[in-house]
Amino acid sequence: MRSFSCLALRLLPIVGVAAAATGCGSTAPSAPPSSPVPTVSSPPTASTSAPSSGSPSPRADPVAACRTEDMSAVITAQPHAENVALVRLTNVGPDACRVDGWVHISLVNAANKVVDVDTETVDQPGPPTPTTVQPEGSAWAGIKWTTCDKGSSDCAAGNTLKFSLEASVDGRPAELAGFPNPEASDITMGSLQVGSLQPSRQGVVAW
Known part of the structure; x- marks a missing residue:
């Protein structure tokens, strides 16, 4: 009976065939395959891990500290102030170097022995100023002392x-200017104060 129905449907106008086709053995056309949905990858996230504390960032090497052998010194007694002198340190080396603090000053006798003097460093004319001293450049300080009976x-x-x-x-020996004749050993010091190193001579002996 089913075969007859399908045969009769084949004789019907084409308009009805489409409506009844599903009742026969014909299969409905399959839907076109859907296009695959593209996969959107998430952008890579920035690393939040902190750099290792054991790997410090590189930095430029600082200027090396001046050494005694890099410098020459001229110590000039000041004519307008008793027992006051200006210390000029000059870089005689080939490279720039850095001073920050005080220069040590020692009194030496005719036997080339250091004589013990009560010495203190002072913030005069102010705290030390870190100073880069170029070759042939200078740094400055003042000294003041009391005299005594030789x-x-x-x-x-x-x-x-x-x-x-x-x-x-x-x-190292300093060059002295305005001091007594060295042969007389007439430099006497009861106590000595050494001022801080500065980039300019301005005011370093005004204390």
Whole structure:
């Protein structure tokens, strides 16, 4: 009976065939395959991990500290002030170097021995100013001392002064200007104050 129905449907006008086709053995056309949905990948997220503390960022090497051997010194007694002198340190080395603090000044006798003097560093004319000293450039400081009777057993007497930029009581001889004749050993010091190193001579002995 089903076969007859399908045969009869084949004889019907074409308009009815489409409506009844599903009742026969014909299969409905399959839907076109759907297009695959593209997969959208998430953008990579920035790393939030902190850099290792064991790997410090590189930085430029600082200018090396000046050494005594890099410098020469001229110590000039000031004519307008008693027992006051200007210290000029000049870089005689090939490279720039840096000073920050005080220069050590020592009184030396005719036997080239350092004589013990009560010495203190002072913030005069102010705290030390870190200074880069170019070759042939200079840094400055002032010194002030009290005198004493050379014949007294507790009076320090000498004929020259030495300077040092290291933690030392010795150093290199300074050139002296305006001081007594070295042969007389008439430099006497009961106590000594050393002012801070500065980039300019302005005001370094005005204390």
